Amino acid sequence: MKKTLIYSISILAVLTMQTLSAQPFRTKSFTDRIKTLRVFKANQWNSVPVIDLNKDEQVEINFDLMGASPEYYTYTLIHCDANWNPSQLVESEYLDGLQNTPVDDYVHSFNTKMDYVNYKLLIPNDNIRLKVSGNYVVQMIPEDHSDPVVNACFSVVEPQTFIQMQVSPVTDKGSNSIFQAVSFEVNYNNEIKSPSQELKVFVEQNNRWDNTAQLLKPLTLQNKKAIYDHNPALIFDAGNEYRRFEMTTTRYAGMNIASVEYYEPYYHSILNPDRIRSDRAYFFYEDINGRMFVRNNEASDSDIEADYQVVHFYIPCNQPFAEIVYILSEAFNNLLDSRSKMEYSEREKGYVKAVLLKEGYYNYLFVTKKMAAGPASTASIEGNYYQTENEYRVWVYARTAGVRYDKLIGVQSIQFKP
Numbered sequence: 001m002k003k004t005l006i007y008s009i010s011i012l013a014v015l016t017m018q019t020l021s022a023q024p025f026r027t028k029s030f031t032d033r034i035k036t037l038r039v040f041k042a043n044q045w046n047s048v049p050v051i052d053l054n055k056d057e058q059v060e061i062n063f064d065l066m067g068a069s070p071e072y073y074t075y076t077l078i079h080c081d082a083n084w085n086p087s088q089l090v091e092s093e094y095l096d097g098l099q100n101t102p103v104d105d106y107v108h109s110f111n112t113k114m115d116y117v118n119y120k121l122l123i124p125n126d127n128i129r130l131k132v133s134g135n136y137v138v139q140m141i142p143e144d145h146s147d148p149v150v151n152a153c154f155s156v157v158e159p160q161t162f163i164q165m166q167v168s169p170v171t172d173k174g175s176n177s178i179f180q181a182v183s184f185e186v187n188y189n190n191e192i193k194s195p196s197q198e199l200k201v202f203v204e205q206n207n208r209w210d211n212t213a214q215l216l217k218p219l220t221l222q223n224k225k226a227i228y229d230h231n232p233a234l235i236f237d238a239g240n241e242y243r244r245f246e247m248t249t250t251r252y253a254g255m256n257i258a259s260v261e262y263y264e265p266y267y268h269s270i271l272n273p274d275r276i277r278s279d280r281a282y283f284f285y286e287d288i289n290g291r292m293f294v295r296n297n298e299a300s301d302s303d304i305e306a307d308y309q310v311v312h313f314y315i316p317c318n319q320p321f322a323e324i325v326y327i328l329s330e331a332f333n334n335l336l337d338s339r340s341k342m343e344y345s346e347r348e349k350g351y352v353k354a355v356l357l358k359e360g361y362y363n364y365l366f367v368t369k370k371m372a373a374g375p376a377s378t379a380s381i382e383g384n385y386y387q388t389e390n391e392y393r394v395w396v397y398a399r400t401a402g403v404r405y406d407k408l409i410g411v412q413s414i415q416f417k418p
Contacts, residue, residue, distance in 0.1 A: 002271075006393060010398035011168070019122055020302070023078060023081055024084035024085055025084045025085070025137040025151055025153055026079070026084070026126045026151065026153060026335060027039050027136075027151060027152050027333045028150075028151055028207060028318055028333050028335055029063065029149060029150050029151075030147070030148065030149050030150070031149050031150075033065055033067065033241065034063050034064065034065055034149060034150060035063070035066060035068075035116070035308070035356060035357075035358065036062070036063060036064050036294065036358045037061075037062075037063040037150060037152070037180055038060075038061075038062045038063070038292075038294075038330075039059060039061050039062075039152045039153065039233050040059070040060055040062075041057060041058070041059060041060070042057070042058040042059065042060040042122055043060075045293060045294075046116045046208065046288065046291055046293070048362075048393070048413075048416075049153070049154035049155065050154065050155045050156070050157055050411055051154070051155075051156055051157070052156075052157055052158070052159065053130065053132070053133045053156050053157065053158040054158065058122045058123060058124060058125070059122070059123045059124070059154040060120060060121070060122055061119075061120070061121040061138060061152040061154075062118070062119070062121075062303065063118075063119055063129050063150060063152075063326075063394050064109075064116040064117065064119070064358065065106075065116060065117045065119065066114070066115070066308075067115055067116065067117070068108070068115040068117075068322055068390050069117075069195045070106055070108075071116045071117075071142050071143070072102065072103075072142070072143040072232045073102070073119070073140045073141060073142055073143070073149070073150075073323075074100040074101060074102050074103065074140075074141050074242050075100075075101060075103055075121060075139065075140050075141070076099045076100060076138070076139045076141065076148075076156050077094075077095055077099065077123070077128065077130075077136055077137070077139075078136065078137045078139065078250075079093075079094040079095075079132070079134060079135070079405065080134065080135040080136060080137060081134070081135070081405065081406045082135065082200045082202070082395075082397040082406040082408075083214075084130055084135055084137070084153065085090050086350050087134065087236065087404075087405045087406070088404045088405065089132070089404060089405050090157050093132070094130065094131050094132050094134075094405075095128055095129065095130055095131055096128070096129040096131060097121065097127045097128040097129055097161075098127060098128075098226075100141070100207075101127045101128065101360040103119055103121050103140065104171075105120045105121065105122075106118065106119045106337070107303075107304050108304070109304050109305070110301075110304050111305060112221065112304075112306075112307040112308070113265070113266070113267065113308075114265075114307060114308040116264070116308070118304050119140075120303070121138070121140075121152075121220050123136075123138060123154070128181060129263055130156055131372065132156070132405060132407070133155075133156045133157055133158040133406060133407045133408045134155070134397070134405055134406055135153065135154075135155050135156075135406075136153070136154055136155065136156065137151050137152065137153050138150075138151070138153075138154070138316075139151055139152075140152070140395040144372045149360045151373075154243050155395075156408060157408045157409070157410065157411050157412070158407060158408070158409060159186055159189065159192065159409065160189050160398070160410065161188050161189075161289070161396055161410035162186075162187040162408075162409050162410075163184055163185070163186055163187070163197050163394055163396065163411075163412035164185045164187075164412075165182065165183070165184040165392065165394060165412055165413075165414040166183050166184065167181070167182050167183075167390070167392055167414055167416035168180070168183070168184070168415070169181075169182050169186070169238070169333055169386035169418065170259055171235050172230060172235065172267070173230070173235055175246055175369040175388050176383065177377075177386055178237065178238055178383075178384035178386060179235050179236065179237065179238055179319060179384070179386065180204055180235070180236050180238045180386060180390060180416060181232065181234055181236075181242070182233045182234045182236065182392050182394075183227075183228060183229040183230075184203075184227075184229075184412070185225050185227050185228070185392055186199070186201070186218070186225065186226040186228070186394075186410065187224060187225050188224055188225075188226065188398075189224070190224075190411075191223075191398070191400055192398060192400065193400065193401065194224045195207065195218065195221060196216070196217045196312065198219070198398050198399055198400050199216075199218075199226060199256050199396060199397070199398055200214070200215075200216060200396075200397040200399070200406060201214070201215040201218075201228065201394065201396050201397070202215070202286065202393065202394070202395040202396070202397075203233075203234060203392060203394050203395075204217070204392070204393050205215040205239075205390055205391070205392055206239075206242075206289040206290050206390055207289070207291075207329070207330070207391070207393075208290075208334050209335065210336060210369075210374075210376050211236065211237075211375035211376070212376045213231075213233040213236075214233070215228055215231060215233060215234075215236060215375050219231065222407040236381065236390070236392075237377065237378055237384045238384045238385055238386050238387075238390070239276055239365065239378040239382060239383075239384055239385075239390065240282070240365070240378060240383050240384070240385055240386050240388055240389045241283075241284060241285055241287050241388055241389065242257070242287040242288070242289060242290055242329075242363035242364060242365055243274060243289075243363070243364050243365065243366075244256060244285075244287055244361070244362065244363050244364075245257055245269075245271055245311075245361075245362055246360075246361050246362075247269050247309060247311065247322065247357070247359050247360065247361075247362070248295050248296055248297045248360065249296065249297045249298065249309070249357055249359070249363070250267045250309070251270070252261075253334050254269075255404050256271055256272050257269050257270065257271055257272070257274045258270045258307075262387075266309065266310045266356075267307070267309040267310070268309060268310045268311075268312060268354075269309045269310070269311050269312065270312045271311065271312060271313055271314065272312065273314050273315070273316050273350075274314065274315045274366065275315075275316065276315065276316075276317065276380075276381050276384035277381065277383050278319075278379060278381060278382060279383070280370075280378060280382075280383070282387050284383035284386070284387065284389070287363050287389075288361075288363050289389075289390065289391045290329055290330055290363045290364070290365065291336065291362065291363055292329065292360055292361065292362045293360050293361040293362075294306050294358055294359070294360040295359065295360045295361060295407075296360075302322060302359070302360070305310050306358050306359040306360060307358075307359055308312065308356050308358055308359070308361065308406055309356070309357065310354050310355070310356055310357075311354070311355055311357045312315065312352070312353070312354050313327065313342070313351075313352065313353040313354075314348065314351070314352050315342070315350050315351040315381065316349065316367060317344070317349070317350045317351055317354075318349060319329060319383075320344040320351075321368055321380055323369055323370050323380070324341060324368065324369055324371070324374060325341070325342040325351050325366060325367070325368055325381070326340045326341055326342065326366070326367050326368075327340045327353060327364050327365075327366060327367060328340070328365045328366070328367045328376065329340065329362060329363060329364035329365070330362065330363070331355075331357060331362055331364065336367070336376055336391065339355070341353075342366070351366075365378060365379070365382050365384060366378075366381040367382070368380045368381065386418070387418045388416075389416055389417050389418075390415075391413060391414070391415050391416075392413065392414050392416065393411065393412065393413040394411070394412050394413075395408065395410075395411055395412075396408070396409050396410035396411070396412070397409065
């Protein structure tokens with residue numbers, strides 16, 4: 001009986017590890033003590049975390065640990081396939097340097113109501129050099145622990161393609177309605193012998209994870225060119241312009257903030273009620289497609305001088321929706337989980353959310369989603385309008401004969417403006 005129990009536990013452990021390994025990596029923190037996790041090309045806060053393998057470029061990973069006392073972290077890099085699962089490569093094949101190197105760039109917050117420690121890591125650096133292209137995840141691991149507290153995803157490209165993109169409100173589902181269709185051409189080199197089998201292509205909208213389209217086969221091939229068009233996966237809900245607020249000081253209420261109040265020990269920014277827009281006419285205003293920008297008006301270094309405030313979101317709504325409501329924003333790493341989930345309040349007659357955020361400029365949307373896997377929808381709260389200015393990005397990976405990993409050979413973006 002004892003042997004049977006041990007055997008069963010072993011099998012369960014193996015199955016659990018397999019299940020966990022099947023989950024794609026995402027940029028996220030695993031503790032509520034870590035806030036404002038950002039990954040971007042160094043010195044370009046509004047960029048996607050992609051660097052060129054053959055250029056002197058770095059990715060910056062930046063986050064805050066709440067509290068006055070620092071924790072000591074080491075970091076490990078994992079090479080991933082095109083789907084953000086661990087690749088077949090061993091460490092010596094994808095990096096030069098030592099794993100489990102300490103993160104030694106951290107600074108205490110200065111002149112803030114809330115104490116925190118700001119951490120910064122640049123990759124590559126004097127300790128770590130990257131040898132191949134593709135996707136990577138950096139795991140931050142506390143001293144004397146084995147489980148990470150942070151996953152930070154970035155990509156390395158070795159350009160071998162030329163990508164031409166178009167976005168149009170004229171789609172196979174109708175013209176000038178609620179959709180936008182992406183089409184593009186990938187010009188590849190002689191290393192690609194069988195593009196239908198060797199290329200993996202992904203298309204994303206506004207840096208979202210949930211509705212990314214994966215394409216394995218082009219519509220047509222001609223003269224070293226793969227053409228992707230008239231594919232249902234390339235028709236996206238158009239959505240709406242992102243909502244926004246600016247929380248850059250405690251001295252006055254910024255854009256879209258009704259009031260700034262203080263209740264020991266926190267400042268609170270009360271946003272104006274976010275009305276449902278799905279039944280309204282489209283209205284354009286400038287946004288940054290879901291991104292966030294850390295900023296305090298009086299600070300010389302906002303990374304350590306911007307304070308934290310409790311931000312209160314509120315959607316007036318007489319009845320709850322059948323689906324779960326989430327806040328879609330880089331503030332939550334574009335993840336739809338417990339941290340971005342809204343709750344319905346019978347007393348307030350609407351959806352509410354109070355969350356601790358660092359001072360800055362924020363974009364966000366409200367989306368609904370069923371429990372099952374699949375993309376979230378903007379239809380119920382935000383609406384879908386073909387005029388919406390959205391950012392689309394194509395990622396092209398290649399795994400040619402004899403290669404054991406997915407090379408990232410092209411990344412191209414386009415901003416749709418009607």
